[in-house]
Amino acid sequence: MNPTSLNSSTTILLAILSIIGNTYYWVTFVNRTHASARLSHHVHRTLRKLHFLGISAWPVAMILFWNRGTDGQLTPSAFSQQSVLMQTLMLITGSGSALLLIQTIRWQVSGKRCFERCIEKNTIPLPRDREGTDFRGEPEGLGKLFPWNEIWSPQLTRKTVCVPANAASENPSAHPLRILHLSDLHFDGTPGTDFYRQVFNYCATLDFDLIVLSGDLTDDSERVPLLAELLAPLLSKAPGTFILGNHDWRISPDAIRRKMMAAGWIDLGGRHQVLETPAGAVWLSGNESPWQHQTPTPPPRDSDCLKILISHTPDNISTAISQGYDLMLSGHTHGGQVVLPMFGPVYCPSTYGPRYASGLFRAGSLWMHVTRGLGGLHHLRWRCSPEVTILEVSRHHSSAPNR
Ligand SMILES: [Fe+2]
Incomplete structure (x- = not known):
């Protein structure tokens, strides 16, 4: 399916998946970088702040740069009405949702069992x-x-x-x-x-x-x-x-x-x-x-x-x-x-x-x-x-x- 043909409701869903996927990418980034001993504490702290900024800035950027059409209202105008940059960023960040889904399935299948494997909990x-x-x-x-x-x-x-x-x-x-x-x-x-x-x-x-x-x-x-x-x-x-x-x-x-x-x-x-x-x-x-x-x-x-x-x-x-x-x-x-x-x-x-x-x-x-x-x-x-x-x-x- 040509992504530019997506209607308004699908565009809303894509926007939500884009926000979730963006959050997933930033959390993954900070998890991986914090596993490294090569970066100083100062760099780790800066990256942590950057990840909070990246998570919160993307929804704001979407609102600010959303193509509102001729009436200027913030309506869920179709994907095809967005700029090429916005479309590209939405698709890239949206792919994070697919990776999050895989991670969630893995957690549900095995991780949760490992987490809870104990004979007593007080x-x-x-x-x-x-x-x-x-x-x-x-x-x-x-x-x-x-x-x-x-x-x-x-x-x-x-x-x-x-x-x-x-x-x-x-x-x-x-x-x-x-x-x-x-x-x-x-x-x-x-x-x-x-x-x-x-x-x-x-x-x-x-x-x-x-x-x-x-x-x-x-x-x-x-x-x-x-x-x-x-x-x-x-x-x-x-x-x-x-x-x-x-x-x-x-x-x-x-x-x-x-x-x-x-x-x-x-x-x-x-x-x-x-x-x-x-x-x-x-x-x-x-x-x-x-x-x-x-x-x-x-x-x-x-x-x-x-x-x-x-x-x-x-x-x-x-x-x-x-x-x-x-x-x-x-x-x-x-x-x-x-x-x-x-x-x-x-x-x-x-x-x-x-x-x-x-x-x-x-x-x-x-x-x-x-x-x-x-x-x-x-x-x-x-x-x-x-x-x-x-x-x-x-x-x-x-x-x-x-x-
Ligand atoms: Fe610790």
Whole structure:
């Protein structure tokens, strides 16, 4: 069909698809560029502003430059009456709607299942403090305007995975490894200090064998001693490991590492360590690429250990697969920050876009857990509450999948 022959009602539909598609392209652009370590924080911030401008400017431009015909009214005049430039831009941006449809189908078919794959989900109770004032602080910026903001509604999720055990190991499933997976604390990003204190104290009542912090600990290295103090009840229960994320790298990675190690945390950035746990020996590696170029030694293929790669970004999944890890633990995406009812997660700084926004994913013999994380610098989460996970990893000789 010749597009210039489209009538008024089809033109309205095309205009709507054009606005939706334009939004999709800008969000995709900002997701992909934020996955890169080559651009500075300043450039990232500028691109973020540009994407807001691009999303809001296009509908305005359509109104301003819409060919209104001889009567000058803003009527849905046919596509053929628009300028060639307007027609071209409408078709280009409209194609984004088709890509969004493909992404939505993928989310509905598999992503949603990964997102929700947990055996238990509880909201962590956050009581008011002793003085009776709401300790959760004031939402700022966008969060203030949004009544369903979930940044102060953290959830504890329990998830289970089963990974194949080495044929030589005896009774591998005797004791599953219980990992407390925390990520993207962004201490003291959005919620106040008491938010973290309450959440960590609640976590200290749980049973776990190992703690993993998968990056973005803070946005202020001066706050690390206080963060370590709040985390101390957890560390008294099990060994704690950490790597750094892009936000830590942006400020002072060496200072953060030094202070965390001084508080008793094991630094796994660019290295590995074998830890003895009640579930047996665990090979733990930390991969901070693309922000750090030093990568850990891959585990021996015939090792009897459970092999875990901690990577801030899920983008290192192909490395985890090729190097024979059993499990990868990530964060970074904040679950998409906003999860739209039909379309799924929106903002994910990943080369895969929202594909690995949050949840449990299986690729060959590898399981990957991506947590939504606990904090964030942006003051809005919708249908994407902060998350703390207890991940139970059991091992069986059979290669039968999961749970
Ligand atoms: Fe983060």
